[in-house]
Structures are given as structure tokens and as C-alpha cells.
Amino acid sequence: MYKSYIYEDIENKLEEFKELDKNFSLDKDGLYYTIENKNEIIAYILLEKNENNYKLKRIFVKKDERFKSYGTKLLLFIINKKIKKGNLIVGKDNSISDFLIKIGFKKKEDGEFVIEDVENKDFRKKEGQKTVIASIFWNIILATTKIGFGYIGKSRALLADGFNSLSDVVTSSGILLGIHFSNIPEDESHPFGHEKIESVIGVIMGIFMILTAFELGKGGVEILFSGEKREVPEMLTVYFALFSSVVKYFMYKQKIRVGLETENSALIADAKDSRNDIFASLGVVLGILLSIYVNPIFDLIISILVAVLIFKEGVSVILETTDTILDKQDMEFIEEIKKYIYENTDIKNVHDIMMRKSGDKIFLELHIRVPKNMSVYNAHKISDDLENSIKEDFPLVKNVIIHLDCLLN
Known part of the structure; x- marks a missing residue:
């Protein structure tokens, strides 16, 4: 269940927030949003509003509940339901940069992440x-x-x-x-x-x-x-x-x-x-x-x-x-994606590209081959970088699923 809190509400739940997050800070002008299960706080976000812009001060998910997409769900709830106008800004936090890009944030030259003019989603x-x-x-x-x-x-x-x-x-x-x-x-x-x-x-x-x-x-x-x-x-x-x-x-x-x-x-x-x-x-x-x-x-x-x-x-x-x-394939678009990958990455083999459209949004699935002795970390990074690049340069692509195969000798 999603809930919102202001300063006065937080005072009554201060101990619960501190028990969840030892670095929790009480911001008099902050806007707090939570996901709760049976009145237990699982995750929270702290926003600070400045004129028409919102700054994400902190996002925290209970340790035992991480990797269950609660952070994603809460952030999407904020973007889709609570922010009516302006930019949503996140500071230079490299620890969650991949997560932010997946959500739809763009990295600015100064290192901050932003979703510009949130009202344009409508x-x-x-x-x-x-x-x-x-x-x-x-x-x-x-x-x-x-x-x-x-x-x-x-x-x-x-x-x-x-x-x-x-x-x-x-x-x-x-x-x-x-x-x-x-x-x-x-x-x-x-x-x-x-x-x-x-x-x-x-x-x-x-x-x-x-x-x-x-x-x-x-x-x-x-x-x-x-x-x-x-x-x-x-x-x-x-x-x-x-x-x-x-x-x-x-x-x-x-x-x-x-x-x-x-x-x-x-x-x-x-x-x-x-x-x-x-x-x-x-x-x-x-x-x-x-x-x-x-x-x-x-x-x-x-x-x-x-x-x-x-x-x-x-x-x-x-x-x-x-x-x-019936998910008819747009072969011109698929060829465009293939050409983009070969011209902008070191990937030597991309195959089995499939797409589906839902309204104006495109969902892609594709296979790439990487060296068989490559570490899982490096292979995952190649996959993530490719996904983020496609979504950045093809704005209508909403999601990319990449399957990793090994290069054949």
C-alpha cells in the first residue's frame, strides 16, 4: 500500500522510520512517500520541492525486501501519480545510476540525473x-x-x-x-x-x-x-x-x-x-x-x-x-537496431531480434554473443550498457530484454 506523509505525520512514526533506516533524517519541508505491508514500512522516498522542481533526497528499501522491485514501484508511483509538473532531479549518486537510467532518468553533464518536465508524460x-x-x-x-x-x-x-x-x-x-x-x-x-x-x-x-x-x-x-x-x-x-x-x-x-x-x-x-x-x-x-x-x-x-x-x-x-x-515485426526498425549495435558497440554478433508494439511503445528482445570466458559481471555490464543506449537513442523503446550467448569457436 502506498502512503504519503508530511512533517507532522512523521513525528508520530519517527521511531519506526529510524528503526528501518539508521541514517533517516527528519526534513521539515520534505515530502515522504512509503510502501507499506500490514502497516509495516518496507520502503520510503524523501522528496524536496523547490519551485516547480522536485529533488530526490533519499530512497531506501528494507534490507530483507531488496531486489523485489519495491524501489522501482515506489519511484514510478511518484512519477505517475504525485508529480504533476516540473523536473525530478537526483544528485550525483553513482551507486544507483544504472537503476535510475532504467527508470527513465537522463544523465546531465554535471553528473545529476533528471526526468525533465514530468507533466509531458500526459x-x-x-x-x-x-x-x-x-x-x-x-x-x-x-x-x-x-x-x-x-x-x-x-x-x-x-x-x-x-x-x-x-x-x-x-x-x-x-x-x-x-x-x-x-x-x-x-x-x-x-x-x-x-x-x-x-x-x-x-x-x-x-x-x-x-x-x-x-x-x-x-x-x-x-x-x-x-x-x-x-x-x-x-x-x-x-x-x-x-x-x-x-x-x-x-x-x-x-x-x-x-x-x-x-x-x-x-x-x-x-x-x-x-x-x-x-x-x-x-x-x-x-x-x-x-x-x-x-x-x-x-x-x-x-x-x-x-x-x-x-x-x-x-x-x-x-x-x-x-x-x-498480433505483434507483426517491423523489419526496417529491426534492421535499424542491428545496424545501430554494430556501428556503436564492439558486439560482433546480434541475432534473434524480436519486437512488439503497445500503443506508441516498443518492447525489444534480442540475443548477443560474448566471449565464453568473460565474467558474469562484464557480460552483465555490456548488456546493461546496450539496453540503456538503445532506450536513450530510440525514445519509443520502453524496454529491452537481452539474452547472452557465448561466441562459438
Whole structure:
């Protein structure tokens, strides 16, 4: 259980802290955080706040409980839950430098370690949420106007395009939920984090698009072969279809920008849907004009083509997002990692490189060969240095597992 203490609270538990750590010091302005089991303190951290920055003064884990990741868990709890803004700084303590780098700290030129601008850990979430909320707002407006004026203006194509926008409201709402849940920090039950829920949402979005397309297409085909009289659409429906294409263009530009910046597969899929909606709305314009000046059947044909377009994009979204769920290998990235290792280290053999993606994060596994008479300490150091270097130079790599093999004679 995680707990926080201030100066007044510590006074009541002073003996317990001193019994845990003989070098414990009481800091009047300090912030104390602990992990406790049955009210027994297992580990604690002391932070000192200075303006918008936090300095880690001490981290201590009970001797019998070390090497059980309590220090890592407590530090991640501080980073993810307690520090809302500013830098987290650790002094020049070489005894835990490897531990700090694994957590995500960067070593500065003066020897200190820092996680800069902790609030940026929420950038991906905030940008994604802001973009999707704007998308929901505009799709509600488009769906309402196109369905309403499609009905009033007797245009089935505009009506179909309106239901397409209505489906976008549902899928965007799903993406909004995905962004929220995927940004929940990793925990003991989900050590790889929750980012993969974005891909799950992407698949659901694709299925919903296919179902929407089926219903729209089915209705259009039934009318096409029913032989009933077709009405000529009103000219005003053209303007709403044009308005829709303009709005969808700006929605596409915003979604694709944020999606690529944040590596959000669900948002990228939604951007592609908006891009196709541009052509769908322009197709509606063409269909309405042909219906007015040539034959009313064109409005119906365009409504069916819009349904086919939605169906095609739904299938495409499912195929793309399932690649992430099924851990499809990015061979270009794997070759880039291999080239990086050969060009920047003395390692002569790297093989069996595998990767998996979870949201924007990459998890790597690879094998390297070291001399068979090398000490465990030196082999471990090579492995640690390589892991830290890859994570430093490839920011999207969250974790690296390195298996050591011996060089064959």
C-alpha cells in the first residue's frame, strides 16, 4: 500500500522510520512517500520541492525486501501519480545510476540525473483527447445537418453521408475511451502497460464501420431494384455536402498530425476514415448534381458507393490494427537496431531480434554473443550498457530484454 506523509505525520512514526533506516533524517519541508505491508514500512522516498522542481533526497528499501522491485514501484508511483509538473532531479549518486537510467532518468553533464518536465508524460493523452473531442463535436453537427437536410432535400446520398458521420461519433467516443485507458500507467497485473487497448478500440471501430456500411448499402440496393419512383434532390443539399467535405479536410489534417506525433494507431485509423469522408462528401455533391440535371438514379448510386467506401475502410482499419495485436515485426526498425549495435558497440554478433508494439511503445528482445570466458559481471555490464543506449537513442523503446550467448569457436 502506498502512503504519503508530511512533517507532522512523521513525528508520530519517527521511531519506526529510524528503526528501518539508521541514517533517516527528519526534513521539515520534505515530502515522504512509503510502501507499506500490514502497516509495516518496507520502503520510503524523501522528496524536496523547490519551485516547480522536485529533488530526490533519499530512497531506501528494507534490507530483507531488496531486489523485489519495491524501489522501482515506489519511484514510478511518484512519477505517475504525485508529480504533476516540473523536473525530478537526483544528485550525483553513482551507486544507483544504472537503476535510475532504467527508470527513465537522463544523465546531465554535471553528473545529476533528471526526468525533465514530468507533466509531458500526459502530452499524448491530452493532445489525443482534445483532438477526439473536437471530432465528436463536429461530427454531431455534420450528422444532424446532413440527415436533416438529406431528408428535407430528398437526397438519399446526403442522408447516407449523414449516417456515416453519426457512426464517426460512436467510433470517436470509443477512441476517447481508448486514450483514457491506454494512458493508465503499468502495474503488477499489466507490466507492459495498457496501450494495446488502442488497437482493440481500432478493431471495434472497423467492425462498426462495416456494419454501418452494410445497412446503408442494403437499403440503397433494395430501393434501386424496387422500381419505386425516385425523387429529384433539392439544390440546397449540395451546399451541405460541400460544407461537410471542407470540415472533414481540417479534421483529417488535425487527426493525422496528432496521431503520427503520438503514435496512436486508433487516431491514425480515424484520420484515414476522415480522409475517405472527404471524397465521400464530394461524391455526394457529384451524385446530387447528376441527379438534378441528368437522372435521379445517380443520387441512389452514390449512396451505395458511399456504403462501399465505408466498408472498404472498415476492413482496412481492422487489418492494420490487428497487426499490432498480433505483434507483426517491423523489419526496417529491426534492421535499424542491428545496424545501430554494430556501428556503436564492439558486439560482433546480434541475432534473434524480436519486437512488439503497445500503443506508441516498443518492447525489444534480442540475443548477443560474448566471449565464453568473460565474467558474469562484464557480460552483465555490456548488456546493461546496450539496453540503456538503445532506450536513450530510440525514445519509443520502453524496454529491452537481452539474452547472452557465448561466441562459438
